[in-house]
Amino acid sequence: MTCFGPRKLNLEGIRSGQARLAANATRGDEATCWEAAVTWLSEVEKDAGQAAELADRAFAAAEQSRWVVTSALLRQAESLEAKYHQLDGYQQVREAFECWFASLSQPA
Incomplete structure (x- = not known):
């Protein structure tokens, strides 16, 4: 649940x-909280x-x-995603990509 502001609005x-x-x-006060x-x-x-657009561009570059x-x-x-502490999807994608790329770079 995402609690927001002094009234702990549930923004989920x-x-x-x-x-x-x-x-x-x-x-x-309630209207002020909703405005925030x-x-x-x-x-x-x-x-x-913006993060989704960057990811689309990243996958196009990978292709x-x-x-x-x-x-x-x-x-x-x-x-961009790191600003919202409970998210880490792009970090996981980047790390997976970098591991995959590193495996391609290794001699067989």
Whole structure:
């Protein structure tokens, strides 16, 4: 569960648009908390979109055997994801990719 702000709003599965509806439907302190949630969720959504785009570019680079570019793009996606401590998907993808690439680089 993602508890947010002083009111410990449960943001699990909530998108910024839904939080905006809650902000508009409430008043006072609760509305202020929902407004802060809108801002935070918008940033999360933006970062997730950018990370996904970087990952797509990384996989395209891998298809072209551009290994250094692939690794750099995955690191950028990982750094966006690292802002949200409970996530580590891009790190796992990058580490798996680097192990795979290292095995290709080893003489048989």
